Amino acid sequence: MGSAEVPGAGNGWPQLRVDDWIQTRDTVHMWTQIVGKIRMALTPMLNHWWHVTLYVTPRGLSTSKIPYGGGAFDIEFDFCDHQLHVRASDGTTRSVVLEPKSVAAFHAEVFETLARLGIQAPIRAVPNEVEPAIPFADDHQHASYDPRAIRTFWQQLLQADRVLNEFRSHFRGKASPVHLFWGSMDLAYARFSGRAAPTHPGGVPNCADWVMVEGYSHELSSCGFWPGVGEEGAFYAYTYPEPPGYAQYVSEADGVVYRQSDRLYLLPYENVRSAPDPDSKLLRFLHSTYEAAAETGRWDRAGLEVDRDGWRR
Structure with missing residues (x-):
């Protein structure tokens, strides 16, 4: 989708009413928690929890480099091609398609993808700062992606x-x-x-x-x-x-x-x-x-x- 198709984007600041995407927002919120918790599990702690956050990139949101063993990997939400990319420092890459799917399905696919790359990342698989906090593996309620x-x-x-x-x-x-x-x-x-x-x-x-x-x-x-x-x-x-x-x-x-x-x-x-x-x-x-x-x-x-x-x- 080109920028010309984004409502109100003539000055670079697009229009997006909260009510028009709230289901997608709530689903992707849970997806970012899963990815953020992977970073948190494997990255040395920094003051004020600065080691757990995601960063805006030219294509979406990224964990930045996560150390693992003698190498590293990163995870990026690519909101242009609608893929979640997992890229390892040994040159291997795997992706998960971003499309309408439940949090439970996304959680399973992400950890299957990590396993294929030989990466283990034990997380507490329950969301934070939301109510109710549905465990990721049981969340079939949030399943939207626009x-x-x-x-x-x-x-x-x-x-x-x-x-x-x-x-x-x-x-x-x-x-x-x-x-x-x-x-x-x-x-x-x-x-x-x-x-x-x-x-x-x-x-x-x-x-x-x-x-x-x-x-x-x-x-x-x-x-x-x-x-x-x-x-x-x-x-x-x-x-x-x-x-x-x-x-x-x-x-x-x-x-x-x-x-x-x-x-x-x-x-x-x-x-x-x-x-x-x-x-x-x-x-x-x-x-x-x-x-x-x-x-x-x-x-x-x-x-x-x-x-x-x-x-x-």
Whole structure:
């Protein structure tokens, strides 16, 4: 499918209503959890769970390199040809077709494919951060795959990833990559103040509290794109811990809202997509919500931020 066939993609920011692909989204969400757990099982642990995430590629989503024995392999969702590729460093490759099939069938095919490559990856085969948490091998409920919708979603991720990486370049302190967390299926980026944070209370469905404690062990300002809210998904931003005044800092004039129930700012995706300059609109949201965290949280902005004009000179 060419980009001309994607609704609203004239400026590179395609339109995709959540209600039009929710069944495909929920199925692929479970598929990404299976693949992400394989990476988690075989990759050395990194702080804040950065070793478990997926990354946007020119064709879809990838685990990046996973060490195995004396070599390595990777797994990539190819949303152009609709294949899941497993590629090993010895030159062998196997693929699983991405098409309407149950989570149970996908789970079985992926592990059969790994076995043919001589790869063993024991995982806890139950999803996280969802309710109910149906074991992958028993999940015949989620079985949708709309190739057009999933390719459009990937193109949304391409745009979001590009702008988030531009935003990332303004910060010299400790910061995460731009990566997709498969627990909640959001593309995320976080900046850190350098100070330890109070213990996170946990409480996320089907996710041990100690997982959240590690993820939020240090003060952060986080942002990203989440396809699970609103008409077409939304960009979000929050800080942990949230200082007094943070929720009132950013103006709601641009369509930005602060959702008290989740303690985060939201900017609807459609507001960005339909803007005369989508990149600038999104960057204003990212910079302003970070400023809210840094100012109300008393971050060392002079020591953490990049002088971009100085670099240009």
